[in-house]
Amino acid sequence: MMVNGTVVALSRIQFAATALYHFLFVPLTLGLSFLLAAMETVFVTTGKPIYKDMARFWGKLLMINFALGVATGLTMEFQFGTNWSFYSGFVGDIFGAPLAIEGLMAFFMESTFIGLMVFGWERLSKGQHLAVTWLVAFGSNLSALWILVANSFMQNPRGAAFDPLTMRMQLTSFPQLIFNPDAQSKFVHTSVAGYVTAAIFVAGVSAYYMLRKRHVELAKRSFRMAALFGVLATIAVITLGDALGFVDARVQPTKLAAMEGLWKSEAAPMPFNLIAFPSQAQRRNVADVRVPYLLSLLVTHSLTGTVPGADALERQAVSRIEDGIPAVQALHVLARNPTDAAALAEFDAHRKDLGYGFLLERYAPDLNDASPAQLERAARDIIPPVAAVFWSFRVMVALGLLMLAYFVIAVLYTLRNRIQRKTWLLKTAVWMIPVPFIANEAGWLVAELGRQPWTVFDVLPTWMSASTHSVAYMAFSLIGFVVLYSVFIAVEMYLMVRAIRLGPAEPGDAGGPGSQVRPSLSPRPLPAAPYGGRLEG
Amino acid sequence: MSLYAILQVIWWLLLGVLLMGLAVMVGMDMGVGAILRYVGRSDLERRIALNIIGPHWDGNQVWFILGGGAIFAAFPLIYATAFSGFYVVMLLLLWTMIMRPLGFEYRSQLASPAWRNVWDWVFFVSGAVPMIVFGAAFGNLFHGVPFHFSWDMTSYYTGSFLGLLNPFAIAAGVLSFALSAMMGALTVMNGAEAAMFERARRLAQLAAVVAIALFAICGPWVHALDGYRLIGGPGPGVPQTPLQQSVAVAHGAWLSNFAAHPLLWLLPVAGFAGMAGALLAARAARSHLGWWLGALAWIGVIGTAGAALFPFMLPSSTDPSMSLTLWNSSSSRATLLWMVGFAAFFVPLVLWYTSWAFWVMRGKVSAEQITRGDEHAY
Numbered sequence: 008m009m010v011n012g013t014v015v016a017l018s019r020i021q022f023a024a025t026a027l028y029h030f031l032f033v034p035l036t037l038g039l040s041f042l043l044a045a046m047e048t049v050f051v052t053t054g055k056p057i058y059k060d061m062a063r064f065w066g067k068l069l070m071i072n073f074a075l076g077v078a079t080g081l082t083m084e085f086q087f088g089t090n091w092s093f094y095s096g097f098v099g100d101i102f103g104a105p106l107a108i109e110g111l112m113a114f115f116m117e118s119t120f121i122g123l124m125v126f127g128w129e130r131l132s133k134g135q136h137l138a139v140t141w142l143v144a145f146g147s148n149l150s151a152l153w154i155l156v157a158n159s160f161m162q163n164p165r166g167a168a169f170d171p172l173t174m175r176m177q178l179t180s181f182p183q184l185i186f187n188p189d190a191q192s193k194f195v196h197t198s199v200a201g202y203v204t205a206a207i208f209v210a211g212v213s214a215y216y217m218l219r220k221r222h223v224e225l226a227k228r229s230f231r232m233a234a235l236f237g238v239l240a241t242i243a244v245i246t247l248g249d250a251l252g253f254v255d256a257r258v259q260p261t262k263l264a265a266m267e268g269l270w271k272s273e274a275a276p277m278p279f280n281l282i283a284f285p286s287q288a289q290r291r292n293v294a295d296v297r298v299p300y301l302l303s304l305l306v307t308h309s310l311t312g313t314v315p316g317a318d319a320l321e322r323q324a325v326s327r328i329e330d331g332i333p334a335v336q337a338l339h340v341l342a343r344n345p346t347d348a349a350a351l352a353e354f355d356a357h358r359k360d361l362g363y364g365f366l367l368e369r370y371a372p373d374l375n376d377a378s379p380a381q382l383e384r385a386a387r388d389i390i391p392p393v394a395a396v397f398w399s400f401r402v403m404v405a406l407g408l409l410m411l412a413y414f415v416i417a418v419l420y421t422l423r424n425r426i427q428r429k430t431w432l433l434k435t436a437v438w439m440i441p442v443p444f445i446a447n448e449a450g451w452l453v454a455e456l457g458r459q460p461w462t463v464f465d466v467l468p469t470w471m472s473a474s475t476h477s478v479a480y481m482a483f484s485l486i487g488f489v490v491l492y493s494v495f496i497a498v499e500m501y502l503m504v505r506a507i508r509l510g511p512a513e514p515g516d517a518g519g520p521g522s523q524v525r526p527s528l529s530p531r532p533l534p535a536a537p538y539g540g541r542l543e544g
Numbered sequence: 545m546s547l548y549a550i551l552q553v554i555w556w557l558l559l560g561v562l563l564m565g566l567a568v569m570v571g572m573d574m575g576v577g578a579i580l581r582y583v584g585r586s587d588l589e590r591r592i593a594l595n596i597i598g599p600h601w602d603g604n605q606v607w608f609i610l611g612g613g614a615i616f617a618a619f620p621l622i623y624a625t626a627f628s629g630f631y632v633v634m635l636l637l638l639w640t641m642i643m644r645p646l647g648f649e650y651r652s653q654l655a656s657p658a659w660r661n662v663w664d665w666v667f668f669v670s671g672a673v674p675m676i677v678f679g680a681a682f683g684n685l686f687h688g689v690p691f692h693f694s695w696d697m698t699s700y701y702t703g704s705f706l707g708l709l710n711p712f713a714i715a716a717g718v719l720s721f722a723l724s725a726m727m728g729a730l731t732v733m734n735g736a737e738a739a740m741f742e743r744a745r746r747l748a749q750l751a752a753v754v755a756i757a758l759f760a761i762c763g764p765w766v767h768a769l770d771g772y773r774l775i776g777g778p779g780p781g782v783p784q785t786p787l788q789q790s791v792a793v794a795h796g797a798w799l800s801n802f803a804a805h806p807l808l809w810l811l812p813v814a815g816f817a818g819m820a821g822a823l824l825a826a827r828a829a830r831s832h833l834g835w836w837l838g839a840l841a842w843i844g845v846i847g848t849a850g851a852a853l854f855p856f857m858l859p860s861s862t863d864p865s866m867s868l869t870l871w872n873s874s875s876s877r878a879t880l881l882w883m884v885g886f887a888a889f890f891v892p893l894v895l896w897y898t899s900w901a902f903w904v905m906r907g908k909v910s911a912e913q914i915t916r917g918d919e920h921a922y
Contacts, residue, residue, distance in 0.1 A: 010698075074649035077602070078642035084612045088627030089634050093698050095627075099620020100875045104883060107617035110610035111890040119603030119894075119901050126599040130904050170876070172783040174697050175620075177876040342695040342787075474628035475700050484635050491639055495646065502653050 010093075010473050017481035018090045018473040021488060023455070025082050027448050028492055032076035034447050037151055037198050038205025039069045040117075040144040042236060044137075046229075051137045061225055062140070063128075064511030065209060070125060071506060075499050077118070079492070094462050094472035098176045101167045101184060102157055109153035117146025151198045152190075159190035161463050162454070163258040169361060171341040171354055176466065189254050193454075196247035199240050200450065203410060204443035206237030207436075210417060212507055214436035217427050222510050230436075231421045238414040245407055249305075255457075256306045256314050259464060261389050262457035264317050265396035267302060268292050272316035277302040282401075285393040290317065317390045324363065324386040331364025332374045333357045362466040369470045388468075391459040399452040406446040413439055549781030549871075551880035555618040556857075556870045558887055560850050562611045567678070567720075567842045568727065569604035572835075573597050575728020577644065577671030578721070581664055583732050583743045590664060591652060591922060592909050596735030598922045599905045601648060603898060608641070617883055621697070621786070621873035622857050629691050629701035630681060633708060637677045644670040652922050671728070672721060679720025682849055683713035686769055686798060688861030693786060702862060712765060719758040723845065726751035726822060727838045733831030735909045745826050748834065752823035759815055759845060766852060771797025772859045772867060779871060780855075786872045791864040798852045808851045815844025 043062050050058035084106070087095045095102075120142040127136055160167070166183030167176045178184065210233040216226035255263050263269070268283040270291050279301030283292040303312050315323075334357035340350035357364075364374065367385040371377035413435065420426045426433070458464055462472040576597050584590030597604075616623040627634055643666045651663035687710060690703035729748035733741050770793050777789025802808045818841025825834030853859075858868040874880065 070649055071653075074645045077605070078645040081609065081642050082638055084609050085627055085634060085638060088612075088616065088623045089631055090628070092624035092628035095616065095624035096621050096697055096699070099616055099623060100879050103613065103615075103617030103620055103623070103875070104879055107610065107613035107883060108886050110606055110613040111886060111894065114609060115603065115606045115890075115894045116897070118606050119600075119898055122599035122602050123901050123904060127904060170783065172785075173876070174785050178878045178882075181878065181882045339695065342785075345785075345788075471698075474631070475698060476628070476631060480631055484631070487635060487639060491642070495642075498646070498650060502650055506653070 010471060010475055011478065012470070013478050014476055014481055015470055015473045017478065017485055018476075019469065021090060021481070021485050022086060024485075025079065025086065025488060025492070026455075027451060028496075029076065029079040029083055030447060030451050031444055031496075032072050032079065033151070034197075034201035034204040034443070035072050035208060036069065036076050037147050037201030038203065038236075038240070039065060039072070039208070040140075040147045041202060042205050042209060042232065043069060044141045044144040045232060045236070047137050047140050051133050057224055057228065060511055061229055064225065065229070066124065068212075068503065068506055070121075071499060071503050073121065075495060078495070082488075090474050090476070091462070091472050092474040094467065096175060097467055097472070098160070098164075098167070098463055100175060100177045101164075102160055104178070104181075105153045105157040105160075105185070109150050109157075113146050113149035113153060115146075117143055117150060120146065148198050151201070152194050155194045155197055156185050156187065156190045158454075159187045159193055160184060161461075162193075162458060163187055163189040163254075164463050164466050169358060171338065171351065172345050174338075174342065176463075189251075189258060192247050192250040192254055196244060196251050197450075199243045199247065200443070200447055202240035203237055203244055204447060206233040206240060206414070207410065207439050207443045209233035210237060211436045211438075211440035214433040215507065216510065218430065218433050218437070223427070225511055227421075227427065230417075230426060234414055234417040234421045237410070238418050241407065241411045241414050245411065248404075248407070252306055253308065259457065260315055261317075261320055261391060262396070262453075263306065263314055264320060265391040265393045265457055266400040266453060267306075267314075268295065268393055268397045269302075269314065269316040270318060270393075272319045273313070275303050275313045276300040276310045277313055279305060280397075283397060285397055287390075287393055317393075320389060321386045324366075324389045325382060327360045327363040328367050328382055328385055330357050331360035331362065332367065332377065333364075334361040335364035335368060335374055362461070362463075362468065365468050365471060366460065369468065388460045391457050396453055396457045399449040399456065403446050403449040403453060406442050406449070410439070410442060410446070546781035548877040548880070551877060551884060552780060552870050552874045554884060555874060555880055556850075556854075558884075558891075559611075559614060559618060560846060561891075562607065562614050564839075564843050564846050566607040566611045567723070567846060568839045569607045571675060571720075571724035571842065572727040572731045573601045573604050574644075574671035574675050575724035575726065576731055577647070577667035577728070578675070579725055579728050579732070579744070579747055580667045580671075582747060583729070583736075583740050585739075587657070587660060588911055588914065589736075589740055590660075591914050592736055592740065592911060593732055594648065594651070594667075594922045595909045595914060596731060598648065600901065602645075603901065605645070614883075618875055618880060619857065619868075619870070619873045620875060622868055625691055625699045625701075625868060625873075626681075626689070626858055628699065629689055629703070630708070631701070632705040633677055633681060637674050640670045640673040648922055671724070675721045675724040676717035678717075680708065680713040680717035682720070683716025684708055684710070685849075685853060685856075685859060686712060686766055686771075688772070688859040688864065688867070690862045691858075691860050692862045692866050695787075697785060712762075712769070715758055715762060715765070719755055719762065719845070722751045722755040722758065723819075723838070723842060726755060726819075726826075727835065727842075730822065730826065730831045730835045730838055733826070733829070734835060735907075737908055737910070741829075745829060745831075748826035748831075749823055752819050752826065755841070756816065756819045756823070759812075759819065763812065766798050767796050769798060770795055771800065771852075772856055772864055773797045773800065774855060774869060777871070782871070783876070784872050786866050786868055789865055789867075789869070789872065791859075791867050793864050801851055801854055811844050811847040811851055813844070815841055815848055818842070818844055 043066055046058050047062040050062060120139045123139045124143050127139060165187045166178060166180035168179050170177045210230050213226040213230040216222045268280045268285045278297040278299045281296045281298050283295035285292050300310060303310055306314055333353055337350040337354035340347050341354060366388060367374060367377055367382060370381040370384050416432065420429050420432060460469050461467060462469050576593055580590055580593055584593045647663045647666045651660055691699055691701045693699055726748050729744040729751060732744035773792045773794055775790050775792045778784040818837045821837035822834045822841060825837055855869040855871060856867055857870055857873060860866045
């Protein structure tokens with residue numbers, strides 16, 4: 008069990024890079040599929056063709072995004088095995104199930120019906136097509152649910168126990184796995200963040216058309232739907248984010264300490280670090296700006312509640328590591344003889360701290376002569392990189408509040424039908440487009456960097472989870488991904504911007520400024536097609 | 545047999561079904577991609593070929609994703625050991641496969657012939673390479689894979705990438721490619737007319753002949769290889785690690801299951817019958833019948849390989865007694881049981897709505913449909 012530290016670091020960089028990249032596309036799909044279904048529902052119930060044009064136009068942009076989401080999702084499905092093989096063998100009995108169910112229950116549904124959604128306009132009745140569009144939306148959101156059930160096992164392992172007979176974690180309760188409280192708040196928080204992303208995207212692109220006085224009817228209606236959807240979704244994201252923080256305070260106190268830059272435990276009511284510059288080496292914030300009382304209120308919803316700081320958590324870790332040493336030692340015996348009664352009893356007495364024993368093995372491969380200094384070092388590891396988590400968290404929250412303010416203003420003007428005259432707001436809307444993407448990435452960083460040093464919280468340390476590759480292999484794959492993904496994003500952005508510039512193909516639009524772009528590229532008259540942009544050539 | 549042992553066998557069979565689903569459904573799309581430049585000579589013809597599979601490639605690809613997920617859930621040690629061991633191969637597979645969705649969505653977005661030409665080559669690479677890699681990976685199982693475990697189940701792979709390119713593996717890879725090209729050609733015949741239909745018809749026959757020849761050669765070849773035999777260990781339905789069994793290596797042992805259970809010979813017979821039937825059906829221009837016979841060929845070929853290897857799933861050449869079998873690499877009883885429940889409900893449901901999707905989009909794709917652009921728009 009010695010994986011080269013450089014290999015672990017490169018494996019982490021590769022996983023983070025490919026996951027963050029994948030997560031650029033997924034939230035937009037989650038939200039846009041629901042917005043499409045809503046637009047089509049309005050079309051079917053009111054019969055107004057403009058809503059069909061809307062569904063088709065936004066559907067076209069959805070597909071450009073969806074392609075890259077699917078493509079990069081392939082990497083994620085296999086990367087646990089290729090790069091985290093010890094992790095996969097150790098918790099695959101539990102972690103694999105939600106991934107397989109995701110494919111079976113959700114992704115099959117989404118992918119099969121998205122083909123019909125795009126190609127089936129002429130072949131399905133209105134009602135059938137609407138049902139298909141809703142199935143795509145439900146499928147993509149169900150996918151997110153199962154992926155987050157799997158992720159929540161890493162954050163808050165429930166329904167599993169280590170079995171010395173098979174030398175791995177095994178499922179003890181499926182209901183506990185899927186009804187993990189972390190999974191519930193995280194699913195809603197994450198999928199609703201996807202709705203916010205789509206709302207900002209649709210509002211921003213619609214604002215672009217209104218500013219240029221193109222496709223104004225379509226843009227106005229799209230903007231209004233997006234703003235209403237967005238304001239509700241943003242409120243939900245913030246509420247559920249708060250609930251998630253409340254869960255984290257109990258199940259992942261180290262993550263919370265990092266999020267809040269909390270090095271020292273303090274008495275209630277605890278102040279909140281609005282701004283801080285944490286130093287991991289000095290175990291303190293080099294500078295900070297604090298708001299009295301606020302932290303207790305935020306994370307315990309009371310003035311008398313406290314949460315432990317890094318100092319108390321490290322002290323606790325020391326005793327858990329000491330308790331974990333006999334568990335790991337018993338495991339060595341059981342590996343040779345799985346029925347050794349004394350070792351089994353010893354293991355059972357200390358099993359809850361097995362993971363902490365593993366933490367120490369990193370610095371003391373032979374636990375028999377672990378020094379107090381090595382123990383201290385292992386205990387320090389349990390605090391995630393504070394500055395990165397602290398700032399990712401603040402970026403996410405600040406952008407969330409910014410989006411809420413923006414949507415509230417947007418809703419006020421769009422409901423009073425004055426949005427077209429508010430040029431400053433329309434310009435802001437265009438500039439808002441990157442904001443939710445940054446917030447999503449920051450959220451991923453809070454959740455996953457904040458989980459360190461574990462791949463499975465309190466159970467399996469990251470340092471022993473990676474595959475035993477050579478540095479050369481890892482360099483090769485990392486460079487390959489960087490090159491390939493850079494080309495992909497360039498192509499995607501180009502096509503997306505181009506499709507937006509071309510705009511929707513509206514029948515009544517023939518003489519409008521929007522159509523001036525088209526004839527130069529396409530000599531043919533343009534039908535209202537979901538793939539209007541594909542018709543050239 | 546205990547419930548756990550029965551569940552292990554059920555999941556071994558289900559994994560077989562998923563692999564067959566993957567081979568048939570993804571193989572057909574990749575086949576179309578690989579032969580795109582041959583069956584489609586003009587841009588319009590190539591778009592016709594792409595639009596034949598256009599409404600379905602996305603759903604079909606989930607067979608591949610689900611295959612990965614199901615191995616992870618039901619046989620986590622196989623997932624962990626095989627995917628990390630075959631690292632460079634897996635990267636080749638991934639990097640070529642992730643270009644394919646982009647090919648479908650992005651190729652026809654721009655009119656530039658150079659742009660489209662690049663994507664047509666992408667379809668060739670992302671169709672041919674994965675199918676060859678799938679087959680070659682399977683072929684390597686018969687040689688054993690150089691991996692071993694430490695006391696705590698950390699797996700170490702000690703082979704090289706080039707070691708995976710041995711003659712038997714290459715033959716298996718080409719067999720897999722030939723079958724997918726055959727299925728791709730039959731699929732093009734199903735959806736295209738005239739000159740494209742004729743080109744695809746010729747290609748389907750050629751691919752079927754190649755596949756028959758390779759499958760026939762693989763039989764005696766496997767017999768000549770050293771096979772593995774499980775001679776002791778905790779056995780079926782017992783929680784265990786791969787460090788507790790003994791395995792013997794013997795000449796010709798890969799065929800011992802067939803000797804013990806002669807009914808298993810029906811699997812290679814089905815394989816040959818499917819390929820020969822597809823050949824004749826293509827010749828007679830009856831592509832729908834040919835497609836189903838091609839599916840039968842896949843079932844026969846994958847079934848033959850699985851039956852020969854049983855109970856081995858990932859034999860180790862470094863230390864044969866550390867080979868992974870369905871008994872020592874499966875998930876726990878609880879996981880297998882829950883997953884059987886989900887599969888029993890959702891697999892039939894998936895087959896039902898997939899059939900419906902194909903039925904909705906049935907019929908030929910015409911040039912007129914594409915230029916009109918109200919559907920078939922890739």
